[in-house]
Amino acid sequence: MSVRPLRARTRGDVVTNQSANPPSATSxxxxxxxxxxxxxxxxxxxxxxxxxxxxxxxxxxxxxxxxxxxxxxxxxxxxxxxxxxxxxxxDETSAALTVDLGQSHAALAVTDLRGSVAARETHRLPVRHRPDDVVPMLLDAGRELLSRTGRTGALRAMALSLPGQIDHERGVTVAPPTMPDWNGRTLRDPFEDAFGVPVLLENDANALAFGDYCAMGRPDSTVLGVKVGTGIGAGVVVSGRIHRGESGTAGEMGHMRIEGSDRRCGCGRRGCVAANASGSALVRDLRAVGVRSMDDVVRRVADGRGDAVRAAAEAGHLVGTVLATVVTIINPRFVRVGGAVGILPPFLEAVRKAVEEYAHASALRGLEVSGSELGEDGAFVGLAGLVADATLSPAAVDATLAP
Ligand SMILES: [Zn+2]
Incomplete structure (x- = not known):
């Protein structure tokens, strides 16, 4: 940490075709x-x-x-x-190309600016996939999807979400250790070159949180979105904007430490929430009963098998305990829990109970904790919402209309 002299901040949250001159109040x-x-x-x-x-x-x-x-x-x-x-x-005439990239999948959708999906497709990706293979595949798939929907000419922007932090200034990712080949990659350029539109990058949990916020009709209140899938992440929407923090780390709830745990986490440290309560932790914990993947976990919980239901509830309790601290600090009005594990009923119920038990009483007043209702479209809705904010901003609109 260092102390620097105060200076005016020039860094914008959304890097897009914003002009240097602020628009006049009547533009x-x-x-x-x-x-x-x-x-x-x-x-x-x-x-x-x-x-x-x-x-x-x-x-x-x-x-x-x-x-x-x-x-x-x-x-x-x-x-x-x-x-x-x-x-x-x-918000229906313009189109967005949205891509949700994960550790084992890439999902693409062509949407309008409200996040209604015109067409989508999902590609399974091999373990340790590399941008040199995946980016060209995404370019082809994106072009094909746009042409199939007849929306190529209506494309206003593209948005891509992925785990890890984003350097918004440079369009570079700081990928999680589970996706080492994506670390430090310039991701904006290849897509900008291919599609000729602004490209927005966003952390996956932030995109999901923003999706829930948009789906709620953009309420004038703080929304905390928690994503529990393979890993654990969270996004905070304050005053209609994602709070990313100074280095894009805000919401990395999965790497808060649990007292007394020694389990090694994918981030290289020990005792993280994610090492104990994420989808991959559940897969590992249920290996003895034949579970090999997240899909197995989800199926086993849905079938009501005691071991899986118990494990999901214990994981939910851990996440809820940590979430209670976050809720006390952030004091949101809404908490939405999403992701394949997050929406499992025993997990969600345990989260809710732990938050009620451990969060500060005044932070609980008016708080609503529920499962995300967006399902697999969550990231698309959030990314389309970000595209709407970027392309419908006064500066972007004036730039588009400029002769
Ligand atoms: Zn960790």
Missing amino acids: PGHVLAVLRAHGPMTRQELQERIGLSRVTLVERLDALRRQGFVRASGHRDSSGGRRAELLEVD
Whole structure:
């Protein structure tokens, strides 16, 4: 740690085609932002809120409509009997290519900006897969998926989630030890070159948390998303933005230490939550009864086999105990637990009980802990939400409309 003189921060959270000049409060991008926050609205209502002349506003709206940013959404009956056209943000015309990359799979989907999936496919990946093989495969699969859905021309951006930390400034990943070949790789460039659109990278647990936040209708409250799959991660959404921390490590709940545990973790240390309560820990613990994969764990719990149900509940208790501390510190309104293991009922129930038992009483007031309802689309919804925020931002919209 070092002490540095204070300086103005210039680093943006989302690195995309943002122009250096902030948009004027009446630019087309600003008109869209108002519509996004308060729409659907009539032209009259927009004009009153923004204070533009009618002619200029109509010009702005025409430009936004031509580019597929704005559309009509019915009419409002006014007192004078005239029906005024309602306008809203068009989040269906534009497309996003979203990719969720894991230790054993890569799932791709073409979505609109709300995360509705037009087409998806999942590729199983070998253990210790390498970017030199996987990236070209993803480029081909992405092109094919876009062309099959007829959405190539509508593509606004691409977003990719993967385990580990992301250096957002450089578009480089700090991959977990289980994916050593992905460490320090520049991932943004090959996709940007291939698709000619901005590429967003995000940690997988952050993407899932953001997906839950978007699916809830972007509430004005703090959302904590926990992902328990092969590993354990968490994402925090505060004021509509993912809190990533100073080095992209925020939410790495799986590597908090459990007192008294000596189990070796994939991160190289001992006693981590992930070494005791993740999907891979469950696979290892249930090896004696024939479990070989996460799918086996999920099936065995669903079948109600005592050993698997007990192991899932114990893992849930451990995660819940740690989560109680996180809840006390962050004080969220919603906790959503997702991932293949996270949504197993005995696991989730144990998480909920431990949080209720150990979190500070005032942090429990109004807290809602539940399973993520997004299933396998969770990352897609979150990534599409990030694409929406990046491409519908005033600066990005003005850049798109610039002659
Ligand atoms: Zn660890």
